[in-house]
Every structure is written in C-alpha cells, then in structure tokens.
Amino acid sequence: MTQRRSQAFLLFLLVLGLSASAVVAAVDDVLGKWEGTVESRQGPADVTLEFQGTEGALEGTWTGPRGTSELDNVQFEEGQLTFVRHLEMRGRKLELDCVATLEGDTLDVVMKTPRGEREFTLHRAK
Numbered sequence: 001m002t003q004r005r006s007q008a009f010l011l012f013l014l015v016l017g018l019s020a021s022a023v024v025a026a027v028d029d030v031l032g033k034w035e036g037t038v039e040s041r042q043g044p045a046d047v048t049l050e051f052q053g054t055e056g057a058l059e060g061t062w063t064g065p066r067g068t069s070e071l072d073n074v075q076f077e078e079g080q081l082t083f084v085r086h087l088e089m090r091g092r093k094l095e096l097d098c099v100a101t102l103e104g105d106t107l108d109v110v111m112k113t114p115r116g117e118r119e120f121t122l123h124r125a126k
Contacts, residue, residue, distance in 0.1 A: 027076050033125035034107050
C-alpha cells in the first residue's frame with residue numbers, strides 16, 4: 001500500500017470511528033428521566049418518561065396519573081426518539097405512536113391519538 005493510500009485509509013477509519021462515537025453519545029443523551037405536563041380533556045397531567053439501555057436495546061417507561069407502563073419499540077436515530085405507548089381507556093386498548101425530538105435537555109413530543117396529535121414538552125429531570 002502506498003503512503004497516500006495508507007493515509008487515506010487511516011483518515012477513513014478515523015471518520016468512521018468518530019461517526020460511531022457520535023451515535024453512541026446521542027443515544028446516551030436521551031437516557032434518564034424526563035418530566036413534563038400533558039394537556040388532556042380531563043386537564044393537565046404530570047408525566048415522567050424514563051429511558052435506559054444502549055443503542056441496540058433501548059427501553060422506557062411512562063409514569064402518569066394512570067400508573068406506570070412499559071413503552072414498546074423504543075428507538076433513537078438522528079436526534080429523534082420514537083416509541084409506542086399502550087393505554088387502556090374505557091375498555092378500549094390504544095396504541096399511541098410518539099415521536100420526540102431531542103434538543104439539549106428538552107424533548108419535544110408529538111403523540112398520535114385517535115382524536116388527533118397532542119404535542120407536549122419534557123425536560124430532563126434534575
């Protein structure tokens with residue numbers, strides 16, 4: 001291998017390594033507790049979301065006035081966190097798809113409900 005090719009290859013490996021570490025750091029940024037208030041027809045409700053795991057296996061919980069439930073399909077890619085919240089209301093089982101955008105210590109969440117989208121903001125718990 002020529003010196004020029006060796007240098008190009010090393011540069012490629014360096015960029016690849018930095019890209020991989022940036023992804024891991026971004027996943028780490030979403031871990032922990034997030035708190036906020038969700039507006040509903042019954043009024044405001046305080047909620048806490050908690051995420052743990054690694055890039056390959058994120059898990060989460062939703063805690064609110066109805067108790068604590070596990071979140072499904074928790075994924076974090078390119079600054080967006082997605083998950084599914086299961087809820088039972090008046091005997092009906094609902095699957096609510098959520099998409100959250102991470103901005104520092106803030107998660108801006110859009111939750112799709114049968115009555116339309118509900119937006120709310122969560123902040124990293126101190």
